[in-house]
Amino acid sequence: MKVLLINGSPNEKGCTYTALKEIATELEKEGIGSEIYYIGTDAIAPCHACRACRQLGKCIINDKVNDFVAKAKDFDGFVIGSPVHYASASGCLVPFMDRAFFSASMGGNGDVFRLKPATAIVSARRAGTTATLDQLNKYFQITQMPVISGRYWNMVHGSNPQEVLQDEEGMQNMRILARNMAYHLKCKEAATKAGIKEPENEPPTFTNFIR
Numbered sequence: 523m524k525v526l527l528i529n530g531s532p533n534e535k536g537c538t539y540t541a542l543k544e545i546a547t548e549l550e551k552e553g554i555g556s557e558i559y560y561i562g563t564d565a566i567a568p569c570h571a572c573r574a575c576r577q578l579g580k581c582i583i584n585d586k587v588n589d590f591v592a593k594a595k596d597f598d599g600f601v602i603g604s605p606v607h608y609a610s611a612s613g614c615l616v617p618f619m620d621r622a623f624f625s626a627s628m629g630g631n632g633d634v635f636r637l638k639p640a641t642a643i644v645s646a647r648r649a650g651t652t653a654t655l656d657q658l659n660k661y662f663q664i665t666q667m668p669v670i671s672g673r674y675w676n677m678v679h680g681s682n683p684q685e686v687l688q689d690e691e692g693m694q695n696m697r698i699l700a701r702n703m704a705y706h707l708k709c710k711e712a713a714t715k716a717g718i719k720e721p722e723n724e725p726p727t728f729t730n731f732i733r
Contacts, residue, residue, distance in 0.1 A: 523707045524555040526597040528590075530604040530615030532563050537645035538603040540683040541696050545601055545643070548700035554707060559593070561586065561618050568617040575625040587621045591634060594626070598710075599703055600640040600667075602658050609650030611657055623661050635662075637720060639706045641670040641699060644677050645686060651677040666723075670706055672699035 527546060531538035539558065546556040567583050574582040581587050594600070602619070604611040611619075626634040642658035644651050652675055662669050676699055678692035679685070687693065 523553075523598045523711065524557065524596070525549055525599040525601060525703060525707075526594060527556055527558045527601040528603060528615075529558055529560045530602060530612050530618070531645075532612065532614060533605075534560050534562075535683070536605070537678065537680055537683055537686045538605050538643075540686045541643050541645055541678045541692070542601065542603045544693055544696040545700040545703075548697045549704055552701060552704035554599075554704045557597075559590065561590075561614060563614060566614055566617045566621075569620045569624060573628070575628040579628070581621050581625040583621065587618060587625070590618075591622055591626045594622075594634050597638070599638055599670075599707055600635070601699075601703070602640070602642045602661070604642070604644050604654060604658065606644055606646035606650040606654050609653045611644075611654050619658075619661055623665060627665065633723075636666045636723070638667055639670050639703060639710070640667045641672075641676060641703065643696065643699070646677065646679055647681050648679070651675060651679075668706060670699060670703045672696070672702065 527542045529539050529542055542558055546558060549556045566585065566587070572582060580591065604615050607613060623635065640662045642655055644654045655675055659669055672695040674691065674695050676695060678689050678696065680689055
């Protein structure tokens with residue numbers, strides 16, 4: 523079993539990475555493999571709303587988003603990490619997630635994310651954390667992904683990695699979160715071995731407020 527941890531910060535080894543690293547270390551103790559995926563600082567184009575991914579089975583924009591979706595197929599769980607920028611996720615992470623999750627649900631990608639456990643973690647100097655968590659968790663909730671929680675909101679505080687390490691409660695919650703993720707993955711594996719089938723999936727029904 524493997525968990526992919528997405529570092530959505532412009533700083534590769536900054537505060538967000540420090541929190542993700544704590545999760546990765548705890549997952550390893552639980553016998554769960556992990557990898558930290560840094561999305562980098564290259565510009566990520568927003569979704570064009572062209573819906574070409576329905577026919578192509580991938581996003582029409584050929585960049586790291588398609589590489590990520592292909593990679594995600596081989597992982598069993600996900601952690602998305604972001605710093606807080608203006609009380610929301612980082613400007614490089616949002617278009618990345620929009621296109622990854624939308625294209626993964628279209629065309630020939632199948633159920634890349636469905637029923638795989640996921641969680642979001644955020645880092646901030648001071649505030650905006652709960653708004654950012656709410657924003658990121660919505661990607662999971664629209665994709666039928668169990669959302670893993672810790673003991674408190676999944677956040678760490680600090681202006682640099684050294685200060686994050688001093689956030690004892692925040693770092694403790696990263697470890698608890700990792701153990702809860704490991705427990706869910708092990709339960710899912712045990713259920714599969716016991717012959718418990720996944721819940722039936724239905725084709726989506728789309729409506730709007732005028733019909």
